[in-house]
Amino acid sequence: MAEDLIEIRWHGRGGQGAKTAALLFGEAAIDTGMFIQAFPEYGPERTGAPIKSFNRLSKKPIRLHSGITNPNIVLVLDPTLLKTIDVLEGLEKGGILIVNTHKSPKEMREELSVEPGILVYTLDASKIAMETIGMNKPNTPMLGALARVTHILDFDKMLESIERKLKKKFRGKPEEIVSKNMEAIKTAHKMTKGEE
Amino acid sequence: MAINLKELSKQGDFLTSGHRACAGCGPAIALRQALLAAGKDTVVANATGCMEVVTTIFPYTAWKVPWIHSLFENAAATISGVEAAYKALKRKGKISKDINFIAFGGDGGTYDIGLQALSGTMERGHNILYICYDNEAYMNTGIQRSGATPYGAHTTTSPAGKKIPGKTQWRKDLTEIIAAHDIPYVAQATISEWRDYMGKVQKALSIKGPKFINVLAPCQLGWYYKSEDTIKIANLAFRTRFWPLYEVENGVHRITKEPKKAVPVEEWLKLQGRFRHLFKDENRKIIEKIQKRVDERWKRLKALEEAGL
Amino acid sequence: MAEKKRGWKELPIGAIIDEAGSSEKFKTGDWREGRKPVLNKDKCTNCLLCWIFCPDSAIIVSNNEMKGFKYDYCKGCGICANQCPIGAIEMVPEEE
């Protein structure tokens, strides 16, 4: 496979915006000149059910059209999923796990028995979302974390792109919803913790 | 909009000679009268059925207006596509003429297999007129029962046998089903009362939106009577009140032509071989049953009219 | 009556028929089963009921006048005679 290919898996529940996060991240990557794929896993699930969505990013055109089984990065939008879903599935050495939780990365590593060689990051995205957006919408904060941890995208360019997309998405809604989301991303970018 | 035969005769026919319908064909009369009323600037979509078959055997066509047939159950959908194209092209200035859009279907293509497409077309509000030439069975395939076949009638799939005396279900009231779509104009007509029928065609075409006319068109082959009696039988259907002539304009029922004195339905039944078995002693009660139903339906229609509904 | 049948390269696109009313080339007059309508011009009032009821468009009308029948197409159904209110049309045996 192309060596510069980055594969990302998002875990969330229907309605939490895991699909939107993958789409926003993908579009932001395109704006920085990358090639991308962003696709949710489609099933009969409805609001509340565990869902996955995916990203592929590369500097070269992406021809792979298979599902993603060995992601480089896994993001968990909802800590309650950790009990029932094997979020580490297919994540190999060198991989990155980012979890929305108030716990520390160390606590997470122990709780999930993450093997050495996989980096663990945490942030309380729900809290950030509540404080900025006023709703438990952890998806935009998670984008901030992803940018902080991976440096795949230039953060400022990413912010610019997401702001543009959100303005379009929330057309007709109060303007502050966009600025609040942007604030959430920036806060999350600062607050994301890795292990010492 | 008085219909003047002398005036009409000057414009010539749009369904011309040389088609291969049976001698005395009621549906051919229904189509011909409708086109005379509609005039030259008319586009026709036709469902598969007798009329489609007999008028367009390649390389001959009896049609002098543009005509399209694609399948059995989709005449309504086809004409809605034609009408949509017309709207789009008119908006873009590619066509300027005012054109009538008419779909013809038999009772098979309309009451039964084509009902869904017809219902959709009516609901979507296309500016078209759908005319069902109702000959009360699938005549094209050899006289099989349809949803329009009357109670007691013999057909090849509701044969009058030793145990079962012909069709044992009432016909569905398609005119009322379409009226329930709340469209601007729905009417019932018969070919013998040509002035009433052609007037309804003209009235329908003057109204914007979806319109529906159910015209009774006897079939000498399937109803088993002599070919010269087509008009007589169409007329008796009206005079017995088996087939009331009325319209539903913007939801309001109005009887357009009323027989002065109702003729017993038996008079209509007895001319047709498809009801012959009803005249056996053991089946006479079926005729009474039919008469009762005709009286009830007429009462209902009168009540609707009187109530302004 | 038989037309030369065309080969596939000679046919119009999409199986359409581009000659309106071409069925007039197909004569159905020989379908009559031994009887044909005749008009008694003296009786006829030119009410044109025969014309409006003819399933085969086989009544000749010109200048508001009933002129007779297109025997090339009339199938001899007898509706015209049956419906003529004053009996001006009679179905008579076809001559050999």
Next chain:
Amino acid sequence: MKVVAKTANEAMAEAMRQINPDVVAAYPITPSTEIVQIFSRFVADGEVDTEFVPVESEHSAASACTGAAAAGARVMTATSSQGLALMNEVLFVTPALRLPIVICAINRTLSAPINIHCDHSDTMDQRDSGWMQFYVEDSQEAYDSVIQAVRITEEAFLPAIVSADAFILSHSLQRIEMLEDEEVQDFIGEHKTPYSVLDVDNPITVGPLDLQDYYFEHKRGEAEAMRKTPPIIKKVDREFGERFGREYGLIEEYRIKDANKAIVVMGSTAGTAKEVVDTLRQDGEKVGVVKVKAFRPWPREDINKSLEGLEYVAVMDRAEGMNGFGSPLFTEVRSSLYEIDKRPDIYGYVYGLGGRDVKPRDLKKVFDDLKKVESGKKIERVNYLGVRE
């Protein structure tokens, strides 16, 4: 030109917007629903002049489209799976009437059991209906092909289905390059119609009854129209390439020139196959891919030219032909090869039914199988890839 992120559904809807057809009659069905939804929004916002007919079924969608095309309109629709199957009866009528219509079809499997995911059984079901069929590899090709198809259908006077894999493409956001609206309009040009039922001054009869004396001649003419499509498709494709830099051909050869083994495949799996070929090539294996873009017309000459000289070929069908011996793509390729002297040894693989994921390792296994054959081992002529025993 602008770079944007679009799923295949969005890309096809955008192409439809830029084409600005006169009539779109459509009924929603997963996974092509979005195309209809997005397009309705274009209609509602006045971004197109299209008369949108929200029909009550796909049968009526195809019927209304056929009626509209016969009235001289430029017509498009979108559907999938059961919707395409419900259109089946009408789909035989449209090409016989020689009407140019483009269907954006999202390839979803057919019931039963009911399943909304990808395979090609829905379009394969239409392979003898007389529609051209183009399978695409990604959103970009979906977008480009829809635009090309308008030109092709109006030069051939035959309709076309442009199909993209359900979810894998229909719902996967990808980077595409979109043309400017004017570029699209300029490329497709004025709509061409073979006739129009709206011409009341020159009335025609469309869809007459044909008997034993003419039906065969009419069908012969229709068949000839399909036979004449390959040069039309190539010409339009070449012109598209010259103007916009992307060209696809009836088939695409990938590292075939010096190959001795190849996979023949359609749709999104072609991309995955190319990746696998690149990996195997690094190990020195002489492998390649032939992507079949046009399944109808069947590109017999191109296929033969491309496979002649190869030793081992695996043909991948994302459909089960239920004929007891291989599926449609396999039988078509195999039949074509009959007329060349140096024929490769050819095997059939049925894969990916009902959306079953196709991973690089699955396709590597196919090449491994061919290697086994090369080393003298025997394998089944027709195989199932990725199914549990």
